[in-house]
Amino acid sequence: MxxxxxxxxxxxxxxxxxxxxxxxxxxxxxxxxxxxxxxxxxxxxxxxxxxxxxxxxxxxxxxxxxxxxxxxxxxxxxxxxxxxxxxxxxxxxxxxxxxxxxxxxxxxxxxxxxxxxxxxxxxxxxxxxxxxxxxxxxxxxxxxxxxxxxxxxxxxxxxxxxxxxxxxxxxxxxxxxxxGAGHYVKMVHNGIEYGDMQLIAESYHLMRYGLGLSADECQTVFAEWNTGLLDSYLIEITAEILKFKDEDGAPLVDKILDAAGQKGTGKWTGISSLELGIPVTLITESVYSRCLSALKDERIKAQAHFGEIPPTPAMSEQEKAEMLQAIHDALYASKIISYAQGYMLMREAAKEFSWQLNYGGIALMWRGGCIIRSTFLGEIKNAYEANPELSNLLLADFFSNALQKSAANWRKAVIFAIQRQIPTPALSSALTFFDGYKSATLPANMIQAQRDYFGAHTYERIDAPRGTFFHTDWIQSGGRVSSTTYEV
The missing domain is CATH 3.40.50.720 (NAD(P)-binding Rossmann-like Domain)
Structure with missing residues (x-):
């Protein structure tokens, strides 16, 4: 009918x-x-x-x-x-x-x-x-x-x-x-979600196993963080999760197997970043972290092979408080990097596919209802409203100032993790990206020389216009400059 x-x-x-x-x-x-x-x-x-x-x-x-x-x-x-x-x-x-x-x-x-x-x-x-x-x-x-x-x-x-x-x-x-613009922006949203979740998990891990805090103490910290700069849905539910007890009164989170699943959108973001040549390092590290977590049986064997992680040294309450602030700042700064990388990817995709993306409008769409919603997004909207042609969020005053203010504690938290043998791939890769992005000189000149040596792939020189390519006969020239110039 x-x-x-x-x-x-x-x-x-x-x-x-x-x-x-x-x-x-x-x-x-x-x-x-x-x-x-x-x-x-x-x-x-x-x-x-x-x-x-x-x-x-x-x-x-x-x-x-x-x-x-x-x-x-x-x-x-x-x-x-x-x-x-x-x-x-x-x-x-x-x-x-x-x-x-x-x-x-x-x-x-x-x-x-x-x-x-x-x-x-x-x-x-x-x-x-x-x-x-x-x-x-x-x-x-x-x-x-x-x-x-x-x-x-x-x-x-x-x-x-x-x-x-x-x-x-x-x-x-x-x-x-x-x-495909709508689903592309949703894909990047999900990639950032992967990054946010990994950053929060690493921060929790540093508290629990680096500082020796109980689940209840971690819950108090996350609940407090949710009232300030880190106010967001994922921080909020992290506090709620840590509050939840199993039938025996123990924290339920402690009984959940540490092997994370995924449905593919984070992987798609990483694949797109490689295809477009945009260094979305934090999100891809978050995907790989889930892959590593899935190797549970191998990790158990590896721990038995290499030995237990040494116990956490005693720390005073003042030292714990200072490190908690360092972890807070590292999480906040890394979150900025995650969004900046996501926006870099969307900007390049817009060029590739001739999309007219409204970057401030996208931040507005993410301010409510979605998994990565947070007060943080209002500042992204403001940055693009102030400068629609902004090449990178890190160059906007709000985010630039926030990173510079957080940098010392960010490094302190990552060093603490290394000393305690606690893996922090997302927090660490975010810091590495920041250091690389703000470095006028990187060692890629050596890579270009190597590529030209074994494959005649050519290179550019700092004393010639961009787009002028050179090749050196590294073996026959006996260490003396003997180059061929290619105009491209």
Whole structure:
């Protein structure tokens, strides 16, 4: 039986995220038609919402499409990859020119670019949108990052901006850019999330095993940090996690296996950084840290082979307090590096794919609803509003001053970790990047000489214009300069 009611939007995929987005939409007065491959899932969802007049259950693709007002808007909340393409093909026979397909999953940005182009040829508009905030965000206000076919934006804007989180009364949702831009920005968001989580975990590890603090003492520290410069969702939930006790009264976190999982978006960020030649070192170290954590059995054997880490030397309360401040400053400074690297990557991707990204607007979209939301993001927005052509966040006064103020304690915390044999790959790589970025001279001249020696790859000279390349016959010249110049 075909539907005659006119729903504002249809949604396919009634897992938790899909259900919560639907309820968010219906709460805001939008009529939503829903469909799931499993009829039982649809029946269960409808049964749980018997009085929701804005909810319309459908049991076939054709039924779903016939229930929608033109232009039809169908949002897919299904597993990224082939499943999205399969649903697109099922939808196409029932759609008219100008109808809109929205992919709200964690899709790879190149897939979103491909789908935008493919559907445009068929007269169908496509939006690939990042949705961040987890289950709670989906239900009460996520961060939404749409990209794709800009012609579709006017039709979905009222819905997306109504259900999005709000920061200073502004919706954490705006158009990102063409093609795969929305999912690219979501990918970078997730990469920064990987970095933030690793930085917090390393800071916790330094407290617990470097300073010998109990879980309760660590909880107190994180709760306090959440009231200052580090105020953020991830710091907040870290304090909540440390508060949680198992049935025997012991901290639950101590009983969780130290082998972290991942779903791929952090890896995608690292791959993109390599493809574009942008040193997103902190995020890639965070991905590798999860990979290393997964080698649990090997790590147990290695510890037995190399011996236990020496016990923590006794420290006075004053020394502990000073080191806690050092860890705080290291975490804050490293967080700045993580965001700066993420923005470097987005800036290069915008050049590569001809996207017009609003960097301050992206920070605004991340200020509420999403996993990396924090007061910190307001300063990023301010930096790009003051200078839209800002080449790097580290050069903005706020962040430059913050790094210089934190530098001494940052180094102190990393040295402390090395002395205690506590791995801090994210905190350390952030410091190394900072030192490299602000160094006018790096040892790459030796690398270029080596490359020219064994492979005749040429090099540039500091006393010649950029773009003028030289090659030296290092062996036959007997140590004397004998170069060939190449104009490029």
């Amino acid at each position: 075909l539907m005659t009611q006119q729903a504002d939007i249809g949604l396919i995929g009634l897992a938790v995220m899909g259900q919560n987005l639907v309820l968010n939409m219906t709460d805001h007065g939008f009529k939503v038609a829903v469909y799931n491959r499993s009829r039982e899932k649809t029946d269960e969802f409808l049964a749980a919402e018997p009085d929701n007049e804005n909810l319309l259950g459908c049991f076939s693709i054709e039924e779903l499409i016939s229930s929608l007002a033109a232009p039809r808007k169908i949002m897919l909340m299904v597993k990224a990859g082939e499943v999205v393409d399969l649903f697109i093909e099922q939808l196409l026979p029932y759609l008219d020119e100008g109808d809109i397909i929205i992919d709200g999953g964690n899709s790879l940005y190149t897939d979103s670019q491909r789908r935008t182009d493919y559907l445009a040829e068929k007269g169908i508009q496509f939006i690939g949108t990042g949705v961040s905030g987890g289950e709670e965000g989906a239900r009460y206000g996520p961060s939404i990052m749409p990209g794709g076919n800009v012609a579709a934006w006017a039709s979905v804007k009222p819905i997306f901006q109504a259900i999005a989180a709000k920061a200073d009364d502004a919706p954490c949702c705006d158009w990102v850019g063409d093609g």
